[in-house]
Amino acid sequence: MGTHCPKCDEYYYPPRAICPNCRRAAKMEDYRFDGKGTVVTFTTIYNATDDFKRQTPYNLAIIELDEGPRLTGQVICTPEEIEIGMRVKPAFRILGKDGERGIIYYGTKFVPAEGSV
Amino acid sequence: MRSVSIIGAGCTRFGERWDDSLRDLVVETGIRALEDANVSGEEIDGLYVGNMSGGRFVEQEHIGALICDCAGLSRLHVPSTRVEAACASGGLALRQGVLAVASGYSDVVIAAGVEKMTDVTGGVAADALAAAADREWECFFGATFPALYAMIARLHMHRYGTTREDLAEVAVKNHFNGSKNPISQYQMEVTVDKVLNSPLVSDPLRVLDCSPITDGASAVVLAPTEEAKKYTDSPIRILASAQGSDTLALHDRRDITTLDASVFAARRAFSMAGLEPKEVDLAEVHDAFTIGEIVAIEDLGFFDKGDGGRATREGLTAIGGEIPINTSGGLKACGHPVGATGIKQAYEMVLQLRGEAGKRQVEGAKVGLTHNVGGCGGTAIVHIMSR
Numbered sequence: 025m026g027t028h029c030p031k032c033d034e035y036y037y038p039p040r041a042i043c044p045n046c047r048r049a050a051k052m053e054d055y056r057f058d059g060k061g062t063v064v065t066f067t068t069i070y071n072a073t074d075d076f077k078r079q080t081p082y083n084l085a086i087i088e089l090d091e092g093p094r095l096t097g098q099v100i101c102t103p104e105e106i107e108i109g110m111r112v113k114p115a116f117r118i119l120g121k122d123g124e125r126g127i128i129y130y131g132t133k134f135v136p137a138e139g140s141v
Numbered sequence: 142m143r144s145v146s147i148i149g150a151g152c153t154r155f156g157e158r159w160d161d162s163l164r165d166l167v168v169e170t171g172i173r174a175l176e177d178a179n180v181s182g183e184e185i186d187g188l189y190v191g192n193m194s195g196g197r198f199v200e201q202e203h204i205g206a207l208i209c210d211c212a213g214l215s216r217l218h219v220p221s222t223r224v225e226a227a228c229a230s231g232g233l234a235l236r237q238g239v240l241a242v243a244s245g246y247s248d249v250v251i252a253a254g255v256e257k258m259t260d261v262t263g264g265v266a267a268d269a270l271a272a273a274a275d276r277e278w279e280c281f282f283g284a285t286f287p288a289l290y291a292m293i294a295r296l297h298m299h300r301y302g303t304t305r306e307d308l309a310e311v312a313v314k315n316h317f318n319g320s321k322n323p324i325s326q327y328q329m330e331v332t333v334d335k336v337l338n339s340p341l342v343s344d345p346l347r348v349l350d351c352s353p354i355t356d357g358a359s360a361v362v363l364a365p366t367e368e369a370k371k372y373t374d375s376p377i378r379i380l381a382s383a384q385g386s387d388t389l390a391l392h393d394r395r396d397i398t399t400l401d402a403s404v405f406a407a408r409r410a411f412s413m414a415g416l417e418p419k420e421v422d423l424a425e426v427h428d429a430f431t432i433g434e435i436v437a438i439e440d441l442g443f444f445d446k447g448d449g450g451r452a453t454r455e456g457l458t459a460i461g462g463e464i465p466i467n468t469s470g471g472l473k474a475c476g477h478p479v480g481a482t483g484i485k486q487a488y489e490m491v492l493q494l495r496g497e498a499g500k501r502q503v504e505g506a507k508v509g510l511t512h513n514v515g516g517c518g519g520t521a522i523v524h525i526m527s528r
Contacts (some may be wrong), residue, residue: 036279065299065397067291068344069283073271074264076283083289084343086392094392096279103344108299119282131282 026093028055035091050066059114060137061089068103075120085136098133111137144366145242147526148249149178150491151360152484152492153478156326158356162201163257166358167211170253179372180249182214185362187247188221190292191230191254192480197269200256208253227273231359231483232513238363239524248368252391253360254485256478266354268515270479273516275390280425289391289517291343294432297398297501298345300410301447303435305345308452311335311431312349312383312473318460319470321501322489326355326476348523350431355476359405359484361491375495380508381413381525389519400518403440407512410523411442418442421525422506423464423493425486427514428471434458437512438466441523468493468501483513483522494528 031050033046034043037057038102043050066085069076076082083099083106100115112134119131151173153166166189185483192204201207209221224234231254238252271280274289276526297303313333319325331349336372339349362372369376385405388394397400411417419439426441428434435449442454443464452458458466469475469489472482490509492498506528513522 064290064392065296067288067295067346068341069285069288070340070344071267071287071342072285073268073280074281075268076285077264079283082283084283084292086292086397096275096284096390096392097282108296130283133282 026055026057027052035093037089037093037095057089057091058110058133059089061087061112063099063106063108063110063112064088064094065108066099066106085134100133100135105136142243143245145239145363145379146366146369146377147361147487147491148364148369148372148376149174149180149362150488150497151177151439152324152488153358154324155355155357155478157259159259161356162212163195163201164207166257166356167208167253167255170358170360171212171251174362175250178362180362182217184249185214185219185251187238187241187250188212188214188219189234189250189252190221191224191228191232191483193225193227193233193256194269194272197261197262197265197272208255209472224262227515228427228477228479229513229515229520229522230480231482231485232511232524233384233483233520235361235483235487235524236382236384236522239379242365248365249399250363251360252363252484253358254481254483255358256480257356258354259356259476263354278390285343286517287343287346290432291346292391293397293436293517294345296419297436300398301302301450303338306333307435307450307454308345308350308431309333311428311434314337314426314453314459315467315471315473318468318501319474321499322470322475325470325474326353327470327474346430346432352429352472352477355478357476357478357481357485359481359488361484361487374396375528377491377494377526377528379524379526380416381410381523383407383409383413383523385409385521387518389516391517394518398436399446400436400440400514400521402518402521403437403512403514404524406521406523407441410525414525416508416525419508421464421508423468424510424512425469425471425489426465426466428473429514431473433514434466434471434497441510441512460503465503468498468503473524483511486511486513487524490526491495494526
């Protein structure tokens with residue numbers, strides 16, 4: 025869920041309470057992104073922090089959503105498959121957990137738009 | 142506003158200093174800087190210390206008071222302030238010191254930086270450093286610091302034709318310079334082949350593209366220029382001190398391959414100093430990763446956008462080249478104790494401008510620039526100085 029400024033017609037993710045363009049000129053409205061976007065740049069991580077060690081190697085990318093905002097997220101495919109300009113769509117996945125018995129964190133990762141979720 | 146000069150500088154050897162605590166490092170560098178400046182405790186009326194993460198690395202906060210205490214200045218109650226801007230903490234401490242003296246609030250000020258990083262494991266250190274990125278919107282999804290710079294590198298290569306070898310050339314040059322610097326963490330040279338065959342950290346960046354985990358401290362002493370000659374025959378004048386900010390997250394930037402904070406700070410600094418980039422004789426820039434140096438020499442105005450790789454490949458940034466970059470060995474080879482780096486850059490510039498840089502001396506160096514970046518460009522600090 026993000027926000028949309030009706031005056032500037034700009035979309036924001038993460039959501040903003042105030043539009044940085046017009047500031048308080050318009051009231052922001054909620055907007056649900058469908059999450060499709062394009063890979064702007066990417067890397068494959070071989071050496072991660074302790075929380076992500078078990079997932080290496082994994083792809084991380086900056087993705088530009090079709091409405092304009094950019095975000096950082098993992099792309100689930102092989103290092104050979106990912107490329108700049110690749111189309112992706114969101115997938116709800118486990119991001120991590122606090123040890124064997126702790127809380128499991130869920131969130132958005134991305135998969136190639138042509139592949140299966 | 143008063144003109145400000147550096148009247149003394151000191152630095153510890155950078156490296157894995159297993160036998161020395163954060164306190165030991167501070168005392169070592171402090172004594173060197175004060176002796177170099179010929180000042181005693183009574184004259185000091187301000188202290189700024191850059192430190193990124195004492196809390197994570199040695200479980201010690203309140204570094205301002207600690208440093209004052211270690212320096213033997215606590216009974217004089219000298220005001221001491223810790224400054225934090227991630228890897229730009231040192232540069233920011235220098236800037237705070239300059240502002241204090243320039244404003245007239247203080248006369249003789251120490252600007253120092255310190256980081257003790259080897260008391261924790263690599264994973265903990267990586268996570269502490271990742272706190273300089275956007276914890277909620279980058280790190281939560283698995284971003285690391287090398288990963289963010291790797292994404293800058295990937296797009297720079299895609300857009301401008303910068304090659305994997307160009308990145309390696311930065312490491313080769315900086316290791317060569319570092320091998321001539323007695324305080325440098327790495328005293329060995331590397332070859333392009335060695336860089337290209339080192340383990341992948343975050344593709345396309347490899348181990349030898351990354352600055353190391355380092356212990357170290359550095360300090361400079363500042364005074365009004367009009368009084369500087371009282372202390373030293375060779376004061377180094379600060380011609381400009383500038384700072385820029387940008388979004389914390391890399392993905393929110395106007396352009397992924399440009400650090401606009403650096404562009405902003407550099408333009409401001411050049412305008413304050415009344416100089417053009419081509420009038421600078423040498424620079425210490427923030428090469429936490431090899432791509433960082435290529436982007437920096439473009440953003441600072443030494444080369445056109447996209448031309449940093451070619452300039453490096455052709456040797457224009459080597460000692461003896463058009464504009465020598467990172468004569469100290471840079472963060473890459475000299476080491477990167479994050480809070481100390483910005484001050485070490487000033488220390489190297491003091492040596493160069495005094496003509497005391499030994500085997501790595503840039504002949505006839507008159508004007509130098511230092512460039513310190515926090516995170517992957519959320520903060521940038523630029524200083525220009527001259528003899």
